[in-house]
Amino acid sequence: MINYQGNLISEEDPILNHNNRGLILGDALYEDIKAVNGELYFWEEHYLRLMSSMRILRMEIPMNFTMEFLEEQIKAVIQANDLGNQPAFVRILVFRKHGADLFQEDNEVAYLIASEKGDAPFYTISEQAYEVELYKDFYLNADMLSNLNSTNRLLSVTGGIYARENGYQDCLLINASKNVVQALDGNLFLVKGNEVKTPPLKDGCRDGILRRKILEILQKTEDFKVFEASISPFELQKADELFITSIRKGIQPVTKYRKANFKTEVSRNLLGKLNALARLG
Template identity: 35%
Template structure:
């Protein structure tokens, strides 16, 4: 077998040392991930995370291990024995085995779990607030892959970088036809009166776990909900704007361009989400 080596920052690495640099996740972004919140020793909304993971792996033609039942995989993730009084961010990453070459020689997987402690216990209540910008330099295409949390995340990185340069906290990502899809940090909801509006999966929005929960439990806050195309100008007419993800739950937008927004219903919905995660 031919030997190989890697030069890393002017240091020549041997074959064993080079292994981390030759993973397909590193070379091609050939994988996906789930970001989970562990609260009181339990994974919040585990069932939704699990079924999204399984669906995404099938779409990417990744081999699902036979012992990855919902219960067994949950036990594997929680094997680090979380302290009940501490909340954790967990990143569960899955990627295809193999090295160089676009054509895979296997669908077998490697995986890893990263844990980090969070400052808050439960989703912040009242909700945190942030300023929002509009990222237009690059757009997101629609299709089945656009709904997945892929390892390749350069669009989100560039949007987050743009937000920082604009001295805001987050930035809106647009579709190719200039409709609002999400932000660099999560899905987006507009509240008009008692109606919640969020971009549809068919238009390219991320299939967010927290998005799913809010659509499911909106009625508990006496809200109706629907999915439809959202124009950037629609944001200026909203009463509230929420950014949602599995770690923060809901973050309320305080300012977008020259408009300011409330967060009364956002606070109410966050309380409901915390109750569902107990």
């Protein structure tokens, strides 16, 4: 079952037509949320990011789009799919309702909420090899639109095909200044000694919720100095660790980039603190 505009309907029911703006123009936003036993991890942060993103895209926010209302709609989907007593992932998709005209005056939105079963109640570290390479066919724009979770993901789609065709588990995206910005579907962190760096939003990386949480954890510890600073490709092979953060994977250590092999100690240490933070809400 999915929730379309407050109505629980079958996943097989047609709801999108040929004029859907999200389909034709990529005029849509989404939030992926981890849920455990019906409780949403970091829900307030997801909600506030969604509202901020809608304002940036000049979408008309419905009066009933309160945090309580959307939480209720999400939990209705979770319960309808018998996911209330197990891990799950939820996606909220918001798109402008009417027409594919670029000069459409109506900014009203529609929403769709779907859910699926998750793997584990808390984040875990994968023991599998995770090799990455730079994806240089196209550049990521260093602007505010790149910070958003929009459905315009062609760069990541083509990067994913490149990774699959060349035997990599992921790719790292770069911007026009040739700075490393993020992975295909997650934020990048680099560890060198007691310093941890992650690209700043101005470089064009996604404003990820787990990026925020890892920065919050690091800023409270005396073990590391943390920086939001540009990362050049030359720094990658000199790093002690590289890891990627995303709502679906949590923390994904990178094991290899070209001739460099990486440790995972910092990733594992941060994972426990992230799970503790998630339990606290």
